Amino acid sequence: MTTPATIRSLEADVGALVAEHRAARGLQDFAKYRDDPVAFLRDVLHWQPWSRQEEIAGLVRDCPLVAVRSANGIGKDALAARLALWWVFARGGLALLTGPSERQTREILMGEVKQAFARATDLPGRLFEMALRLEGDEQRGILAFTSTEVSRLTGFHAPRVLAVLSEAQALEPFSWEAALSCATGEDSRILALGNPLLRTGRFFEVARSPQWVAVKIRAAEHPNVVQRREVIPGGPTAAWVERMAREYGTDSTIYQSRVEAEFPDDALEALIRRSWLEAAAARWESGEMEEEARGQPWVAALDPARFGMDKTALCARQGPIVRRLTTWSQADTMATCGLLLSQLREWGWPLWRSQPETPHDGGPPLMYPDGQPSRQRSTARLAVDEIGLGAGIVDRLKEQRYAVEGFNSARTPKTPAEAELYGNCRAGAYWGLRQLLEAGRLALPRDEALFEELTATQWKPSSSGKIQIELKAELRERLGRSPDKADALAMCCADLAPRRGATFAPVSVRWA
Secondary structure: OOOHHHHHHHHOOOOOEEEEEOOOOOHHHHHHHOOOHHHHHHHOOOOOOOHHHHHHHHHHHHOOEEEEEEOOOOOHHHHHHHHHHHHHHOOOOEEEEEEOOHHHHHHHHHHHHHHHHHHOOOOOEEEEOOEEEEOOEEEEEEEEEEHHHHHHHHHOOOOOEEEEEOOHHHOOHHHHHHHHHHOOOOOOEEEEEEOOOOOOOHHHHHHHOOOOEEEEEOHHHOHHHHHOOOOOOOOOOHHHHHHHHHHHOOOOHHHHHHOOOOOOOOOOEEOOOHHHHHHHHHHHHHOOOHHHHOOOOEEEEEEOOOOOOOOEEEEEEEOOEEEEEEEEOOOOHHHHHHHHHHHHHHOOOOEOEOOOOOOOOOOOOOEOOOOOEHHHHOEEEEEEEOOOHHHHHHHHHHHOOEOEEEEOOOOOOOOHHHHHHEOOHHHHHHHHHHHHHHOOOOEOOOOHHHHHHHHHOEEEEOOOOOEEEOOHHHHHHHHOOOOHHHHHHHHHOOOOOOOOOOOOOOOOOOOO
16 A cells, blocks of 8 residues: 555655645545546646547546557647546546656656646645645655656555556556556556557557557547647647658558557568669669769768678769769778778779878879869768777778768767657668658669668667667678678768758758
8 A cells, every 4th residue: 555654755756846736625626527537627727638538538537447549749648647637636546657768757747747737726736846745645646757667656556546658659568567566446547658659569469458448549530630720739730641641651650650540560661662773773874863963072981891791881972873882801990991092092082181281191192183173073071880890990080181970870860850750870871861762862873782782671660659770680680691882872871861851952062
């Protein structure tokens, strides 16, 4: 059972006091809403739920186990937070809120509780960052935890517990077990809410279990989409649905889960289609993009390997045309630096040096016979995968004043919008390559090894909805070799793809 000592031991951990309401009305005044959560949301919280939210409120009132899978922006957390307040004040119960991250629990779930509590000045209590306490009643209130702290939930066995599992698709099995261990009373409830991103895991199981009441809410049902105007700020819109269809395709896992609220049929799907590559090769062979590439600087990318079966791959691009793609093997760090520089010189576009006016010491000449400065006939930028062997290559080239930058495929993307969409920089680079090929914005030399690597590469959404590319080790096992050429190409084109939310326009890159 929940005891005063248990509650007091937690109060030091729930954060600063956010708000305090004196008892303007007695708790008994809210008892009339015991079986009418929708009226409580409207009359007490001054919040208007839409039809599917009303349906969920009724199910939580009547059913012990409710699982809601929905499209993005449906208002799951806003509803869950207000149902927690209804549970506390109208049902006299304890609400336990949990999510997979600090942001989800503290900022989103408890943020919604804070907004609702601020508007409902008749509600008594002391609101903390991670809890709501009622003076003199230890079995009523709200406590919020991240899933990493979920073991602390197992100490709560109040007669009426509402356990809310937010972003349920990302919760570990022990979070579900802890919720079930708390909601033991006949009048207890569990409400699980999430996006159907993965066809595995506990959320997928409960959505198909006869023991749970399962609810599915598609974006097309939301008032904003139905009326084609913003009825509820922040909800999905018809324009968003159309944008998702253009960007991912209506048969993609992202569209099916985020828009249609369907669990994807397959966890993995092909990243790039063979037809896109054939079209890119035809553009290269016809020379149709030459005018667009004329005058553009060369950009190169190096995916280095040392000894063993993997190969070092070097890719060079001018505007939308991939000019060269080559590989070599069995070379250490210093040898790779030398081979890289000699290969770019052989192609006629040596790597640009940051101080070309300095007398050269074995580097590229300062002037070509046609009288053009070396900067106009040089590779403007080189990206090197800096994980492992690449770090030494980057350091050595920088020491020699070459224009080089490290590419860390495991790093989180720099911009917040891209960090929200991609699991890491490798996923962002590969997805950008997909966009270029799908839109017909890239010309590639015909290379069967490259095409095989690209068509074999698969992707899937993570439990948090971010795009992730299958691990290189997994692809190597399936393919029989490392996707060295594909990695170099993705890096080489990373700055050519549009940023999130941008549209394609003629490529025009200028270097100062």
